[in-house]
Amino acid sequence: MSAAPATTAAGEPTAVARAPRIDAAGDRKAPRALAWAIPPLAIVALIFLVPLAETVWQSVADTSGAFTGFEEWGLEFASAALPKAVGTTLWIAVLVTAGCVLIGTFLAVGLSFVPFRGSGVAVRLLEAVVSFPSFIIPLAFGILYGRAGVLNSALAGLPGAPHVDFVNDVPGVVLAEITYFTPFVVRPLLAVFGQLPRELLDVSGSLGAGPLMTIRRVVLPAARPALAASAGLVFLLAMNEFGIIMFTGAKNVVTLPMLIYTKSIVTFDLPAAGVVSCVQLALSLGVYGLYRALVRRLSGGLRAAA
């Protein structure tokens, strides 16, 4: 409860103090500063904004770029595939976010307050995994838990053992994404817990609070801004995820990115891909806008999540 207002109050003076300096410099050198900003912005426009606009335009145009009307929009919205893909995308993102928040909080609390020998190595490994290619997780899942994987061949030796087959379906996708995205929750939480005075825990304990009560009343409130920010980030990443789903080979897990890929590369129906992209863009940018607003409101979480 107390952490969010305290960090906001600490964050505000610097912003206020910085503002006059930028404006004063801006007044004198504004034209030059603006000219300096043009080259990078022009490149971003060329490689990012123009393609985005072309994608949107593609949904109402033919292959030569001439306007054809909103027919394709009607077709896509009338089809069962699009609403189903939206549902699948959001459902997977919700499951992944919930899983990452639960497991990530548990790991961060454990690593911070009940450290063990080698926990430093574990933390560094968690940080390194983020820069590994995301497909190592579904690849490893295929080797371990796939239809012909290690787990199944080990189980086959036991009489009456079940045949495990979840990798190529929603559970496999969700577990792989939870595995890959959990470090995004653990890292900011470790930063927050590292700054939490240990005396607070001792005082809480000496006042008679049990460990669970201390976690609920002292530890988690301090973590709430960082937790909210990283949950928002994981939700966005999970909504946009494509490589992991592609790699699990889950043919019946059709999220929006999978639908865009199928429509554009497999069946080469570019106008339809354009429409689905618009839907995906609206969702992603909406979630991203909420995430930015959330981070700004809980500005204590900003630095922790970055």
Next chain:
Amino acid sequence: MLLHSRSARAAVKAAVVLVLALLLGVPLLAIVLAAFAGSWNGVWPSDPTLSHLADALAADNLASISVSLQTALVASIGAVAVGAWAALAARSAPRQVAATIDALLHLPAAVPSVVVGLGLLAAFSRPPLTLNGTATIVVMAQTTLVLAFAYNTVAGAAASLDPVLDQVAGSLGARPLRVLLTVRLPLLLPSIGAALGLAFALCMGELGATIMVYPASWRTLPVSIFALADRGSLFLAAADTLVLIAVTVAVLGLIARLRGRTMVR
């Protein structure tokens, strides 16, 4: 201390180790073991072999490694150049402009890689700029995808630079270009190096946008790995993944060494 009872501490430790093992240890170990496994029909792999690794380093695959390296290097350098330039421009721009630059440069991180890829196909498949089928479009895709991370890293460091240094250099008569080259950029070099490393690592593993835009003549290693895994050659895919990670780590080490040498104290 959160937990005073010994047994409770031991239980929590065991649970943390178990979760970490399932989350990180087992998958990473599986990739390493599979890369050297001749067959794997029990709990442990058997018939250890180097043939997968030899295949991963054979001519066909070396081409993929080279393509990945070239693409990732050009894309990450491009992204860091644009990102650092934008971060510096935002720092000296009026507040409204700075906020716009900040929002725009962060935006690519919110857009799914598939849409970035589709957008490039839509924009550059017909004149005036026909890039579909070239290596350039792959580079553009990866540049776009890592741009936000490159910008974010440098902008964070630029915001904490002491503005007094600029003003002192200026009051001593240094022209703005000289201030940029001798004061600001050297101070930002550590963050530029960090941004380069991050961007390079992300580019090396990029699959989503690359698979949308790559031409047959410019196939990156992740695309080759995906093709292998899709065919069911999981051991070979694992060996290729090991090679990918090894090459990435080697280049990251090189970048870190360069950073160490140019560091301003």
